[in-house]
Amino acid sequence: MTNNPNVVISESKSSINMAITVTVSNSSIFQATAQKPPAGPSSTTGGGYISISRSTKLVQQPDGRARIKTWVDSMRASSPSRIKPTPSLSDHDHDNNSSWMLHHPSALDMFDQIIDASKGKQIVMFLDYDGTLSPIVDDPDRAFMSDAMRKTVKTVARSFPTAIVSGRRRDKVYGFVRLGELYYAGSHGMDIKGPTKDSNYKKCTQSVLFQPASEFLPMIDQVYKELVEKTKSTPGAKVENNKFCLSVHYRCVEEKKWSELAQQVKSVLKDFPQLRLTQGRKVLEIRPTIKWDKGKALEFLLESLGFNNCSDVFPVYIGDDRTDEDAFKIIRERGQGFGILVSKFPKETSASYSLREPSEVMNFLQRLAEWKKRSILPLPGQCQM
């Protein structure tokens, strides 16, 4: 995707006023401040509040009970499968659904309009992995992508610069996707690497582009060990080491144990104010407080491609998670391209369009690749020089 995929950019250092900031809709859950030595290129700063949504803030209780309740509330809120299935939707639910679909229509239904808007511009594809290219499953180590999806992504990557942007560690998501011609932004964009022809992907360190949180590696490893130890008494809990960030999965934890798990995570994190907690789909995500996310990764990749100040670029970002909202927002702010949210349920989002599930994502990608193929073929009767 870049003119020079072999460039290595190191992070700049600045002193940071650490904060753990969490909003549920955009997902910071827990906030505390502390002064710490330099740890990253930039930082968030914060006061002592927790926030359930962009508009709702709670004052912290000294004993932390309100905070745990807020965590558990937001863990529930991030479990949309709890919503009743469509056949039993009430009139009110139907109205909500229809109104949401008016604002976020299906990208398949709007395919021609999307293509029209992209005319004369370079489409650049950004694809989230879990829940977008692969269906959500109980075991995060078995979230395999189908061969049909892999073939489709390969075809798309031949037509447009394409990046996978995932919360997972980069080598793990590469292990699922197994396509060397793509860009990969792992650890929520904190580990970016360009295309490689080398079949041994891990050894090809020359094409690493950006790792803005490398100073956090020892801390992340330490917190990983502590979380594994602390949560082992909670059946079903699973801690995943995503290199520059961590995931604490509660998909397989009984709901009555969620509060206990939140308490365990909180008790570890209290000693690490340099880390913040965000939420995904039945997962608590822990990452450095640096101002870097999937949106920044999108901007970085566009810049690497030479599209920073261009009016003729058309980024399309497809994702299902709260962490993808950072990228949807950037796309909106740039006024270029579109975000597409993968969801069966109405959700607050900055995406413009929606798709219901990975099979629809595949369908959309196939149509996009077919359109591109047709658009470069000569018209019938037209001579090729």
Ligand SMILES: O=P(O)(O)OC[C@H]1O[C@H](O[C@H]2O[C@H](CO)[C@@H](O)[C@H](O)[C@H]2O)[C@H](O)[C@@H](O)[C@@H]1O
């Ligand atoms: O940015 P993504 O590629 O969407 O990664 C976000 C998290 O995805 C994975 O967890 C999610 O998918 C699992 C497998 O389907 C599922 O079991 C889990 O409940 C989901 O949250 C991944 O395991 C996490 O590390 C990523 O942060």
